[in-house]
Amino acid sequence: MNGLTNVSRRSTQLLRRSLHTSAALRDAAPAGQTLRRTGLYDLHKENGATMVGFAGFDMPLKYEGSTPVESHHHVRKEAGLFDVGHMVQSMFRGPTAAQFLEHLTPSSLATGLKPYQSTLSVLLNPTGGIIDDTVITKHTESSFYVVTNAGRRDVDLPWFEQKLKEWNTTELAKKEGGVEMEVMEDWGLVALQGPKAAAHLQSLTSHDLTTIPFGRSAFISVSSSSSSSAADTHLLHVARGGYTGEDGFEISLPPSTTTLLTQLLLSSSPTVQLAGLAARDSLRLEAGMCLYGNDLDETTSPVEAGLSWVIGKERRSEGAGFVGESEILRQLKEGVERRRVGVVSEGAPARQGAKLVDLKTEEEIGTITSGIPSPTLGKNVAMGYINARTHEGLHRKGSEVGVVVRGKMRKGVVTPMPFVKPNYFRG
Structure with a gap:
């Protein structure tokens, strides 16, 4: 037993050291600035979380009573709940929203996505480097939900604002209509991940979750009490996917009910456990998923990163119109x-x-x-x-x-x- 404990302790130390070497964690907060907190900070402290600076936020590394390795295994076998409220959630709306986002990314959004379908994509700079990786969900032809990294917030948001200003002066925008961006400040975002995630979430809603496969999303009703009161019914945006390689959901939560609904998700079953950054890092690496600042940066192109699949087929010819197009097309043709x-x-x-x-x-x-x-x-x-x-x-x-x-x-x-x-x- 002591031997197994020592192995687990050693693995925990190595995972923690690995996380602390990430660029995102090293740059946790600029000198003189206070770490931000998600809406679940008090809940983390109540559950014995070890908090660390990550991407400018005070985030849970692990929780009392469970090592990162044990938490990792629990997500692979049962279900874990991650606070990812540090991520930036935004809405882009307008008649030319699809064309605007296709200008900033190489993905096919207008014709490549159906309503409530998502795709991983990348924001590109003029030399084809990755400003950030992002998940884009199409709600309607004129409405898109976009999630970007917290560690790139101070780069991404000014970039969006600059490009929106330029876009809304184009002839297309003047003719068909411009685009507006709403940053969903203080909204919560949690990721329920693991083979039993669907069963736990299903116990809280009448919405048939089998109608939401991987890469799709929906607004579902969740009740926070046994009554049928409208005040206890919450309409939540739920996207099937995540950062672990397991089945699961990313659930967007209004600021006023973030803690209430997170507690509800935790109480759906005693097998749902809070999980922290250390387990999230080991899970995502086993799943072959990139961490911005480590595996991606502005000197790296999607072709080099093995992400060429995010480049739509119809966007692989001259005139596609996305930022960095000439370099990306050259790389696709000549190699990297x-x-x-x-x-x-x-x-x-x-x-x-x-x-x-x-x-x-x-x-x-x-x-x-x-x-x-x-x-x-x-x-x-x-x-x-x-x-x-x-x-x-x-x-x-x-x-x-x-x-x-x-x-x-x-x-x-x-x-x-x-x-x-x-x-x-x-x-």
Whole structure:
């Protein structure tokens, strides 16, 4: 028993250290500024959360009575509830909202999405670099719900405002109508994740959740009491998806009822547990999902990041009209120098900044951007970038590479992501 405890404790320490090396956490709050709080701060403290600065917010790393590894396993087997209220929720409305968002992203939104369908996308700068990754949900032809990263708030919002100002002076906007943005300040956002998430949420609503497959959303009614009083009935935006690779939902909560409804979700079953940033980081990495500031930045394009699939087919020709178009089309045609890869390695786990090298020549070929000891697989997993042009072939599946950890070279194998098979509900 003591041996298992020591392994769990060591894994917890490594996961915590890995999270603390992330760019988002290092830049938790500018000097002299106070960390912001989500609407669930008091609830976190009441439940014994260890709070840390993350993306400018005071966020729960873990909770009393459960290690990050135990929390990770609980989400994989049962259901965990994450506070993601630090994320920025916005609405874009107007007759040309789809065209405006297609100008900022390479995704097909007007014709590629049906009502209440979502897609991962990226905001691009003029050189094709990723300003931020985002999830865009189409409600109607003129209304879109957009979620962006808290750590990029001070970059994203001015960018949106600048581009909106430019857009609303275009001939198209003058002719057909402009676009307005509403930032949903102080709204809560929670992620109920795990194989039993649907059953727990279903117990609180009469809406048939099997009609909402992965990548779709709906407004559903949830009652906060056994009465049929209208005052106790809440209409919530629920999107099926998440950041763990498990089935689950991201639920937007009005400021006035964020705590009430979160407590309701927690009480839906004793198997629903609060989960913190440490478990969220290990779950997302096992699922092969990027963390902005680690795996994505403004010098990285979606082609390099292995996210070419977010670029709509009809947007891969000249004249598509999105920011960064010329560079992205060039990369799609000519290829790129570096590519994001998954790596499984031996020995001590690699973390952000570890060098990738050619085993034969020991020449540097790339860099690890995220790495953890995988609680699910019991081995080290990481993602990073390999220069695929100067070291042709080493980015391909099964290639053996060196990973330099604490000055020692460890053997690694390029491995397809996700490392853990996703369990999304497809309907």
